[in-house]
Amino acid sequence: MRALFSTLQDTLHSWGYEEYNASPLERTELYEAKTSEEIVNEQTYTFTDRGDRSVTLRPEMTPTMARMVARKRREMPMPLRWFSIPNVFRYERPQKGRLREHYQLNVDLIGIASDEADIEIITIASELLKAFGVEESDFVIRVNSRPLLTAICSYAKLSDKNARDYIRLLDKKSKMSDDDFKTALSAISDNNPLSIIEDVDENKSPEVFREKQALQNTIDTLSTRGVGNVVFDPTITRGFDYYTGIVFEIFDTDKSNARSIFGGGRFDKLVALFGGDDIPAVGFGMGDVTLTDFLETHKKFPNGDKNIPQLYIGTPSESDIPNAQDFAKTLRKEGCRVFVNLTQRSLGDQIKNAVKRGIPTFIAYGADEVTSQTVHMKTLATSKEINLPTSEISERLRSEN
Amino acid sequence: MRALFSTLQDTLHSWGYEEYNASPLERTELYEAKTSEEIVNEQTYTFTDRGDRSVTLRPEMTPTMARMVARKRREMPMPLRWFSIPNVFRYERPQKGRLREHYQLNVDLIGIASDEADIEIITIASELLKAFGVEESDFVIRVNSRPLLTAICSYAKLSDKNARDYIRLLDKKSKMSDDDFKTALSAISDNNPLSIIEDVDENKSPEVFREKQALQNTIDTLSTRGVGNVVFDPTITRGFDYYTGIVFEIFDTDKSNARSIFGGGRFDKLVALFGGDDIPAVGFGMGDVTLTDFLETHKKFPNGDKNIPQLYIGTPSESDIPNAQDFAKTLRKEGCRVFVNLTQRSLGDQIKNAVKRGIPTFIAYGADEVTSQTVHMKTLATSKEINLPTSEISERLRSEN
Numbered sequence: 197m198r199a200l201f202s203t204l205q206d207t208l209h210s211w212g213y214e215e216y217n218a219s220p221l222e223r224t225e226l227y228e229a230k231t232s233e234e235i236v237n238e239q240t241y242t243f244t245d246r247g248d249r250s251v252t253l254r255p256e257m258t259p260t261m262a263r264m265v266a267r268k269r270r271e272m273p274m275p276l277r278w279f280s281i282p283n284v285f286r287y288e289r290p291q292k293g294r295l296r297e298h299y300q301l302n303v304d305l306i307g308i309a310s311d312e313a314d315i316e317i318i319t320i321a322s323e324l325l326k327a328f329g330v331e332e333s334d335f336v337i338r339v340n341s342r343p344l345l346t347a348i349c350s351y352a353k354l355s356d357k358n359a360r361d362y363i364r365l366l367d368k369k370s371k372m373s374d375d376d377f378k379t380a381l382s383a384i385s386d387n388n389p390l391s392i393i394e395d396v397d398e399n400k401s402p403e404v405f406r407e408k409q410a411l412q413n414t415i416d417t418l419s420t421r422g423v424g425n426v427v428f429d430p431t432i433t434r435g436f437d438y439y440t441g442i443v444f445e446i447f448d449t450d451k452s453n454a455r456s457i458f459g460g461g462r463f464d465k466l467v468a469l470f471g472g473d474d475i476p477a478v479g480f481g482m483g484d485v486t487l488t489d490f491l492e493t494h495k496k497f498p499n500g501d502k503n504i505p506q507l508y509i510g511t512p513s514e515s516d517i518p519n520a521q522d523f524a525k526t527l528r529k530e531g532c533r534v535f536v537n538l539t540q541r542s543l544g545d546q547i548k549n550a551v552k553r554g555i556p557t558f559i560a561y562g563a564d565e566v567t568s569q570t571v572h573m574k575t576l577a578t579s580k581e582i583n584l585p586t587s588e589i590s591e592r593l594r595s596e597n
Numbered sequence: 598m599r600a601l602f603s604t605l606q607d608t609l610h611s612w613g614y615e616e617y618n619a620s621p622l623e624r625t626e627l628y629e630a631k632t633s634e635e636i637v638n639e640q641t642y643t644f645t646d647r648g649d650r651s652v653t654l655r656p657e658m659t660p661t662m663a664r665m666v667a668r669k670r671r672e673m674p675m676p677l678r679w680f681s682i683p684n685v686f687r688y689e690r691p692q693k694g695r696l697r698e699h700y701q702l703n704v705d706l707i708g709i710a711s712d713e714a715d716i717e718i719i720t721i722a723s724e725l726l727k728a729f730g731v732e733e734s735d736f737v738i739r740v741n742s743r744p745l746l747t748a749i750c751s752y753a754k755l756s757d758k759n760a761r762d763y764i765r766l767l768d769k770k771s772k773m774s775d776d777d778f779k780t781a782l783s784a785i786s787d788n789n790p791l792s793i794i795e796d797v798d799e800n801k802s803p804e805v806f807r808e809k810q811a812l813q814n815t816i817d818t819l820s821t822r823g824v825g826n827v828v829f830d831p832t833i834t835r836g837f838d839y840y841t842g843i844v845f846e847i848f849d850t851d852k853s854n855a856r857s858i859f860g861g862g863r864f865d866k867l868v869a870l871f872g873g874d875d876i877p878a879v880g881f882g883m884g885d886v887t888l889t890d891f892l893e894t895h896k897k898f899p900n901g902d903k904n905i906p907q908l909y910i911g912t913p914s915e916s917d918i919p920n921a922q923d924f925a926k927t928l929r930k931e932g933c934r935v936f937v938n939l940t941q942r943s944l945g946d947q948i949k950n951a952v953k954r955g956i957p958t959f960i961a962y963g964a965d966e967v968t969s970q971t972v973h974m975k976t977l978a979t980s981k982e983i984n985l986p987t988s989e990i991s992e993r994l995r996s997e998n
Contacts, residue, residue, distance in 0.1 A: 209906075211936075212936030214904075215904070221642075221654065241622075242647075243646055243647070244644065246643075285620075307940075308939045319922075421919070421923070422926070503610045505613040514711075517713050518822070521713075521716075521822070533611050533612075535612075535678070538709045538711065538714060539708075
């Protein structure tokens with residue numbers, strides 16, 4: 197993820213989003229009411245601390261963010277446009293007993309109830325992928341809405357329990373065979389709730405009709421605003437129980453990587469659980485592993501880290517190191533990233549070392565170069581060498597990298 | 598620290614240092630042999646996990662780094678120039694029962710035994726402060742060496758236990774009155790070890806003489822290389838037991854903030870504790886709190902975050918938001934950071950909101966502006982307004998921020 201951070205951060209800063217941080221350790225109760233049960237019971241890293249309190253390494257960032265917003269809501273100018281790239285933790289089944297850590301970008305827009313916030317968040321989700329050079333045809337944004345799901349359940353006359361089971365079942369649909377899904381669905385309801393959405397009738401089911409229209413409006417608006425790959429999908433639910441409005445999930449259109457890349461939605465009731473009134477909120481979380489898979493599938497993973505050194509300065513002998521460091525200092529002042537050899541390796545081995553590190557250019561800087569103020573600059577990928585006055589190196593590096 | 602991160606990262610990248618990361622949770626045994634006892638017993642956040650193992654939230658990064666290096670030493674091209682900005686944790690005394698988290702920059706150069714590595718690390722320590730605009734006269738780099746301390750203890754005929762007590766006592770000297778220090782010192786040794794260093798004699802104490810000379814050479818070299826504020830201080834020890842060579846500590850020269858800002862040293866035996874042969878290593882750790890205090894004392898804390906939005910686009914009515922977002926999109930493509938109002942606040946309240954956020958410029962973008970393609974751009978600090986064609990905004994923002 198680190199290689200991906202700066203692209204994500206630059207895009208979010210261009211939208212006026214502010215980065216925040218928090219400790220990875222939370223009281224366990226933070227997750228008990230608000231996260232899906234399965235996660236709290238089976239997948240968190242939870243333990244008792246010295247003060248005899250149950251604490252948990254955060255499995256996700258949204259509850260932490262909600263707690264922070266609830267505590268500081270009076271001090272902060274609303275709306276909040278916030279993002280964070282925290283590490284989050286999952287504990288693997290006891291037999292493995294391993295702690296898995298990954299990074300997850302979280303983007304939230306807090307304090308705006310209108311569609312404009314949903315549209316902004318989904319647009320940003322799309323822009324973040326496009327910032328890496330992928331095309332709109334490479335992914336699809338599947339949207340649904342929790343009020344629409346509720347309206348369908350109510351029209352299908354599902355009990356509260358059956359409605360919850362139905363939503364859980366939808367969430368697992370992509371991991372089930374069609375037959376298994378149908379069997380499980382028929383155990384929940386005789387009126388196939390999914391079929392209701394197919395020919396929705398304004399008179400027979402006005403609530404379903406209205407919610408579907410609202411969602412379709414958002415899809416249409418996104419399209420006129422330049423996000424053309426949004427489709428309605430009645431099976432999208434998102435795992436967490438705290439969603440209250442639109443939910444969305446982004447999928448790779450490449451068949452070989454057909455799983456969800458990331459998703460999010462509106463959660464207007466979550467902040468109030470930590471004190472104060474409801475605050476409207478919409479956001480998403482994007483994990484590093486799935487993002488990396490997606491970018492690699494489409495050959496858009498940023499190759500070449502813009503932070504690695506541009507130049508390796510080799511030293512013919514150890515006594516040349518002070519001059520090499522001195523010369524490096526000049527180049528650094530001119531904005532270059534320079535790696536200086538400090539070992540007694542031969543120049544040949546220094547070149548190998550530079551190649552291993554992925555540093556693109558090499559010069560040797562010894563007594564001759566100090567005198568002549570001219571170097572042989574070697575491009576390691578092509579083994580091409582040019583003669584160059586030392587005064588021209590930084591400009592050359594800038595133009596090449 | 599986040600406001601400080603990019604300056605630190607840019608400087609370290611210019612020296613060819615690579616950023617690494619690790620999970621904040623470690624097996625407790627990682628710290629047992631290698632960290633000062635006081636820290637492990639009293640100040641760590643330690644607990645038993647589900648697998649019945651004792652685990653600890655890292656109180657410092659060096660043992661983690663050493664473990665990583667030991668595990669991957671075969672795969673990685675040496676030397677390693679590594680840095681990280683992890684969160685580290687201290688647990689406050691039981692009565693408070695609070696977990697304190699802070700960020701700490703760690704910089705290490707691994708695989709080079711020569712003075713050149715010590716010189717590079719101390720130069721970088723100095724350059725990092727200078728990168729914020731402080732002068733060399735604002736801080737002083739106090740250096741000592743563990744071999745010199747050992748030579749002195751040996752010359753003063755201290756037992757192993759007394760030598761350890763002496764080094765611990767030095768470490769606490771700055772927090773003690775002179776009288777208390779003298780009393781404690783006389784309990785350890787009749788031959789005041791500190792006075793030995795004052796008139797060191799090559800014939801009487803060749804080992805002490807040699808180690809002092811070596812340290813003086815490093816100080817002199819640093820001076821010729823442009824780091825002129827390094828002085829010898831026989832009381833510098835650093836708390837951790839793993840140091841084996843040079844140790845240094847940087848102090849503010851301002852009397853009102855006279856405490857240590859940060860420090861480091863050479864630790865050639867630490868990596869081998871985790872497997873394999875010794876690997877020479879030198880590095881330092883810099884905490885966010887003391888760095889912030891230092892920069893604030895010298896009025897060099899970076900004011901104005903280069904990531905905050907450059908422009909607030911206000912909307913006269915809610916129906917103007919789509920046009921405002923559309924216009925913002927153009928500006929973002931041109932590299933600007935733009936915050937768009939999504940609320941129904943009055944324009945006056947939107948301006949107040951922009952001021953609260955520290956956004957420097959404001960425009961209203963409504964039907965008139967869409968038609969005329971001209972805006973009134975208001976600089977909020979001065980309330981000055983200018984008329985500007987929309988096509989000139991991004992250039993204007995670039996030149997001003």
